[in-house]
Amino acid sequence: MFLINCPYCGVRDQSEFVSGGEAHIARPKQPTELNDDQWAEYLFMRKNIKGIQFERWNHVHGCRKWFNVARDTSNDKIEKIYKMGEQPPKI
Amino acid sequence: MKNKYSIFSLIKNAFSNHENWQRAWRDPEPKKEYDAVIVGGGGHGLATAYYLAKKHNLTNIAVVEKGWIGGGNTGRNTTIIRSNYLWDASAGLYDHALKIWEGLSQELNYNVMFSQRGVMNLAHNLQDVRDLKRRTHANRLNGIDAVWLETDEVKKFCPIINTSQDIRYPVLGGTLQKRAGTARHDAVAWGYARGADEMGVDIIQNCEVKGIKRNGDTVEGLETSKGFIKTKKIGIVAAGHSSVIANMAGLKLPLESKPLQALVSEPVKPIIDTVVMSNAVHAYVSQSDKGELVIGAGTDSYISYTQKGSFNIVEETLKAILELYPIFSRMKMLRQWGGIVDICPDASPIISKTSIKGLYFNCGWGTGGFKATPGSGDLFAHTIANDEPHKLNAAFNINRFVSGDLVDEHGAAAVAH
């Protein structure tokens, strides 16, 4: 349970948001070229980091926009919030 | 040789104020080398070690645990045991475990308080009714006891449920597995630990694994907080921390770790003598032998290793509980806690070899692995000893995420287990 500073609406309770999981997993440009291992990697394999993780969040009960968050999963502390399309910060 | 627990040993020890009981397991320092090392002293890890020693004669082995045994999800769960899963592979796996539960206290000479009080799953909408009826048929085809109950039969089986049809999510019926029930979580860990220790297994607590040493594609040993341990076979059974350990070996797993919560009320007289689960409104409840209501809540939507969980999740569960059981409206909740559960995309576990020789994983049990503890240990021991899965866990290999042959229990098991 923590607060999230939505880049569009400001600080709100986490329960207004939904997590979209690990960020920066690029959708394959040529899906037909992928072999089964690459599909598995894209669809299912996750870093599931204990520590600082880059992840996507959606403000579902607010502006409904997506954005990125760098969060420490060992204590739920948010280090940085940045917009979709931006590169992950160096932490 | 350990002293046998019995009514006579109880009486004998009563005369010395219970001060002379023999230690249930040793507290050894790690040896330099073992034939196999199990990482994680939860129920699954301890059961694995027990069956490796008992059925496969591997006794020069150790279980390493970073905290105390049973301090992970084994000691944090709501202890529901059932085997009424939809798919054949799951039915085989969970019913294998249920059959072992039925004789476990005798086998371990340790009372795990397995109580076959039945588990009832409620249906609250037409889709629930269809899904649960389908599951009942599937269960019976697999030889698993299951019956469909109409609303009045639900009421008869558990009279405190509000079956009025004008509540937000009315009860439209339910399924019942009579062989299902609960067990004492700590006793399962302790019973397996005692049994494994007696056969020579070293159970090493306060020993955290920090690295996995590999030589190419073969494991060589473990870096731990108590030094390096050499071994050719490593079985990882670390629940919520599986990915952390996989990363040490340079592997990625299809897992997400999330907080899952439970809570207990103040103790009261017996009021509910079964387990009732409701996936649609996400509430499940049973009563412990001490009299506390044991209530399971949901997982948070985000990855976290904080072992707490959010308040709004508890609030939603309690709302649902109150609508289904108005009689609990003035009950006080005593304690709340969280565990970190490792969830697979198909909500089924992984009991498997990996691409690294000598490295095995038993994980992905998520919100529902307590019920599988004895079966999981048995099958994982088989997999490690033979370097091949048993036929009951073949479908639960890690390669299913590449082949696409998932065991998708999401629909059938939903969030609550």
Ligand SMILES: Cc1cc2nc3c(=O)[nH]c(=O)nc-3n(C[C@H](O)[C@H](O)[C@H](O)COP(=O)(O)OP(=O)(O)OC[C@H]3O[C@@H](n4cnc5c(N)ncnc54)[C@H](O)[C@@H]3O)c2cc1C
């Ligand atoms: C609130 C809650 C309710 C639940 N309710 C139910 C239920 O009703 N029915 C059901 O069937 N299941 C339920 N579950 C799920 C069930 O608890 C788990 O699936 C099961 O207990 C997992 O057992 P385990 O032995 O694999 O894991 P654990 O008991 O978590 O054991 C893993 C061990 O690994 C250790 N470890 C981790 N990292 C390291 C390291 N680096 N070095 C050494 N040791 C390490 C941990 O300290 C831990 O003791 C519930 C879970 C929770 C959290």
Ligand SMILES: [Zn+2]
């Ligand atoms: Zn917003």
